[in-house]
Amino acid sequence: MKKLFSPKLLLLAALAGVAPTALRAQSAQGALPAAPPAAGVMALSLPQAVSYAVQNKSTLLATRLAEQTARARVGEIKSAGLPQVNVGANVADNFKLQKSLVDFSRFGGAPLQGTKLTAQDIAAAQAGTAVTLSPAYGEAPQTGPTPLAFGLQYAGSTSASVSQLLFDGSYLIGLKAAKVYEQLAQRQTQQAEIDVVEQVSKAYYSTLVARSRLALLGRNVQRLDTVLNQTRKIFKAGFAEKLDVDRLQVQRNNLVVEQQKAQRLTELSLALLKFQMGLPQQQPVVLTDSLGAALVDAGALRKRLGVANFNTGGGVAGTSALPGQPTATPGQENAAEQTRLDQQAALSGGRAPQAVAAGNYNNRVEFSVLETQQALAGLDLRNRRASAYPRLLLTGAYGFTGSDPRLGGLLEFRGPNSRSSRGFLNQNWFGFGNVGLTLQVPVFDGFRRKYQVQQGRLAQQTIEQGFNTLRQSIDLQDAQSRTTLVNALDVLDNQKANLDLAADVARVTRIKFNAGVGSNLEVITAETELRAAQTNYYGAIYDVLVAKVDRDKATGELYNQVKK
Template sequence: MKRAIFLLAVSCGLLFSGQLRAQQSNDLLPSTATLEDCIRYALKHQPILHQSIIDEAITDRTVKSKLADWYPQVSVDANLQHYLELPTSIFGGNPTKVGVANNSAATFTLNQNLFTRDLLLASKTAKEVRTQSQQNTTRSQIDVVSDVSKAYYDVLLTQQQINVLSEDIVRLERSLKDAYNQYQSGVVDKTDYKRATISLNNAKAQKKAALELLNSKQAYLKQLLGYPTSSPDILISSDTTTMVAEVNNSDTSAIPDYHNRIEYKLLKTQESLLEANVRYNKWGYLPTVSAFVNYAFAYQNQDFGKLYNNNYPNSLLGLKLSLPIFQGGKRVHNIKMAELQLERNKWDFESLTSAVNTQYTQAMAAYRSNLNDYMTLKENVAMAQDVYNLLQLQYKEGIKTYLDVLISETELRTAQLSYYNAMYQVLSSKIDLQKALGTLTVNY
């Protein structure tokens, strides 16, 4: 029996630990993360988005709290009192002590709101208030997608720069060895291998700086993703094929439609709420109506020990109507203020239209400019590689000097670094363009 219990406990433990490991693995990025992996992780773990979701829940509870006043409201009031001196009433000109020394009462009240402008406003705007909260979350998600994408490309760019510098160091080490061997054999003087040493040291210094910069960019990417800071660096896919495909995958003839922007949708929701606010203030001329039922238990006795022996209950029901007659023009001013707020909101639409057009124009100009730079630098890399290969061969045959090789090698490294930088710039400007067009999606 004990053996069976032990085996059952071990099996349950292994099952639980397996589920825990599976849950943890699902909560981490893949060993090599793509951009989509990072965005999905960020949309699930980013603290700002968690706050937005909590804000949605708070808004939903606030709406339900407001609407709860439509339900019957039941309350009870109880008291216990002892007269140190009984009250006096005048009967026929003669003062007379009335009542008993000890009193206790409990009153149950049921109140049902029939019409109040506060509840009417809550009912009419519940949907818009919830929508506004959801739209704020969507805006935060769009910002996260944009920021994560740029940070991802920035890390990938730095990794590619490190790869370029690593390849350059290999070439320079090989060139240094060749130059030193030629110097030892008396073919050339020591100038060539000294220059090779200087170039190699410079390349190593650049690589070291790039590695340090990569650490800071990794930390920023972790921050945007909500990734544990104590975890190892995020290994991202170094395949640039997808990036190259994304460079040209953009419609430069697209026309901005500000209706697609989340800012426009938020303004429309705000407009609906402001219109409801105008109606709310106009309802200030309407009465507040409620129905109520009261039932009271009343206990009175001169002897405190016998206070609760006798009950003298009473009950009533009725309607209550409340209407302010004159408030010094307050309702008129509130209505006018609400109308002015609505009018001011309409000018926000004008500002948004102008801002969207400006953002689109700037983003499109930056994208086209960066795309042109990218295409030019792509050709430069191919030509610089050909020039370097040719001069390297001619140098070995004694036709060209080492200085020519060194210059061509520097040009090749510069062309490669500039190429990857241009790739990052065009992808970053493409994100800005999608954001301006309102086509940056959060469906990951």
């Protein structure tokens, strides 16, 4: 034991505890740098863009750091149940020793003033008889308290202590809560990933629509240039007025300006996509998906939603009523109630509302997050109650204390076998050790635990109210996203029909103008209406794509839909 726990060893161990801190500080500065952007042009499909964003978006990286923090927190909680070992050392220069008052008169008593010897005592002593002499004492001096310093100028100590937790109700509950806390961090990361998928999907679709509209404007400029050149030739031949040429020139100038604006908006949409992905703006990219591939199958989508077709006015097969219109039922007694049930059936796509709600609740990560928070609140309440249980620890310590008039003498660490040059013992360090049990029993804390338990119960009730609010919010989002998607599909059908009509009108107008039976003003009007129909059509396409993303998010299927 003396070899294992010598004063020098304990002192060096205490001083060496400073070294790991410096090493950690140096290693923190040598953290890995951020990955450089990819060289060359990066080809991106929507799944690839989402995958890159999930791996590189800065907000997600911060969320994953919080997840790692949760894991570290779990390790911290578990470490409380492991042995706790501490080593300490202390060296002090008592340049002014603390003094205490001591009354020495209480220790010495009255002074001895001699012994009275009589003639009888002398005679008895000469006769061989033992004689007991009676000492004579004087009056004890009253010196009063005198200051006295204890100890030497230099003092030191070094020790090692260990403690082991044997029982703690809060620790056992904390182990369960640590695992739930880690699950909460994982679900929050999943929720952040879904938000990133939504943002990237909308930005990707916006770029596709802007790119397609820009290409269409380019074709419109080419077609208008053809009409303008033909009109100029007709004007030179004397069969058209200069006013006709000027009108077409004005229209072309406006179309070129619109094309330039569309070009800038396309670049801005691409910059927004890079931002949502966490991609550097300097990185060139090319989108590999086409707008035609991104368009959803409206018929299949309507069938899944269980809604009417815009053109037929019927249901999926053109036989059922439009959403929200009650269907007459033979023997119906309560028309208002039946209307409400029909509307619910339309909003749920023909499924029972209870089944739709249960499916949405289980698919939504927000619901899982709230369930995890509820589990944590329950464990927190149990932990507050467990604070009333006793706490038992096993403790032990071993160390040395020393003192000396000189600092050099204190650092000599003279043990029990040390002797001076004159042969006297001059030990200046002395060992000590102890082993014991520590029992902590909370008796009265001023009702602090009572109010903590009340707070825990109120926190649970708050989360239960949060469940009601979340269910209502999910139901509303489900109905709202479905209605928005249905309306967007109807608008898309309408705008597609308008675009076909406007294109046909423009085609016929150009034929009439080339044949000399139509006016230039009719051509300009038809081209203007065609561009408006094209703009509305692409706007409707974007609205459908965004509504589809919102619908997938509301049903909890967004991440899976993007991966397909």
